[in-house]
Structures are given as structure tokens and as C-alpha cells.
């Protein structure tokens with residue numbers, strides 16, 4: 001099911017190139033469409049009042065959310081419906097790469113359109129930082145930037161392609177990272193172009 005090989009290491013981030021082959025990517029895309037049918041994507045707002053350029057939704061017990069009151073995990077989709085279950089294929093993927101005995105209870109699904117990006121940040125809203133964040137990329141290529149655990153340090157970048165998996169845990173669990181730009185329509189996976197990034201987290 002997975003195309004396992006030794007990961008590249010970029011500043012402690014483990015990058016598994018093409019961990020999902022084309023068939024597995026299509027299957028996962030279908031499962032994410034089902035997630036988005038139950039829990040439609042929305043545009044989060046930052047505490048500053050600015051809207052994020054990505055659209056997002058979640059699966060799992062809790063979903064990541066942000067509005068003028070700041071970031072947090074919430075137990076229901078903003079519409080009041082329960083978040084759908086995390087697709088089994090992603091739980092299987094987690095078991096293979098995470099090295100963590102706990103299962104993820106939150107799966108954030110970010111959709112990047114042509115001009116979307118994500119500024120440098122740390123993923124530090126989760127309660128259990130002994131487990132890594134596992135990221136899966138689908139669709140268009142993205143320039144992913146990685147820094148250290150201190151703000152404003154040296155950064156390096158790598159292009160993430162459809163099917164790539166990135167694991168960041170241990171010493172780099174709180175490393176700064178972000179997405180500078182996507183290469184719109186570089187992949188044919190999404191008929192209208194764009195990129196999906198999934199992050200699995202142990203949030204509670």
C-alpha cells in the first residue's frame with residue numbers, strides 16, 4: 001500500500017518522497033472528498049482579523065480552528081456537526097511512520113488554491129508533544145520552508161510533491177515551518193488544480 005524507502009532528512013524533518021503512489025493518492029483524495037462533504041471547508045480568520053489564504057476542514061475528535069479569538073481545537077465543525085472520522089488509510093500511514101503509540105485524534109486538511117500560502121509558524125497547540133506531526137501532500141508542488149525551534153533562525157526549503165510524507169517530531173517537533181508558494185497546476189491530481197495538505201496530530 002505504501003512505497004516505503006529511507007527518508008531524506010532536512011534539518012531533522014523526515015521527508016518520504018512519493019510515499020503514496022498514484023493509486024493511493026486517488027483513493028485518499030476520494031476519502032477527503034467525503035470528509036469535506038460532511039465537514040465543508042471554511043476560511044479561518046486570524047486573531048488580527050485577517051483571513052488565512054488556505055481553506056480547511058478537519059477529521060477526528062477535534063479540529064483545528066481559528067477566528068478573532070485565536071487558535072484552538074474545537075469539538076465540532078463550525079456548523080455544529082461532528083467532525084467525520086479520520087480515514088483508516090491515514091491511521092495506517094501514521095502507524096508506519098510516526099513511531100508513536102498513541103493514535104492521532106485530529107487530522108487537519110488544508111486546501112491551497114493558486115495564491116495560497118502559509119506563513120512560518122510552529123505547531124504548538126497540541127497537548128502531547130511527544131508525538132510527531134505527520135504531513136501528507138496531494139496535488140500541486142509546494143515550496144516548504146523549515147527552520148529551527150527558535151524564531152528567526154536559518155531556514156532551508158524543499159519542494160513537496162504529490163504523495164510525499166513529512167514527519168517532524170522529537171527535537172524538531174516545535175521547529176518553525178511554512179509554505180511559501182505552490183506551483184499551480186503542476187500536478188493533474190486535482191481537476192481544478194491546487195494542493196491539499198493533511199496533518200495528523202495528537203491534539204489532546
Ligand SMILES: O=C(O)CCC(=O)C(=O)O
Nearest residue numbers: 110123135144179197199
Ligand atoms: O501545507 C503544509 O505542507 C504544511 C501545513 C502546516 O504546516 C500546518 O497545517 O500546520
Ligand SMILES: [Fe+2]
Nearest residue numbers: 121122123177
Ligand atoms: Fe504547521
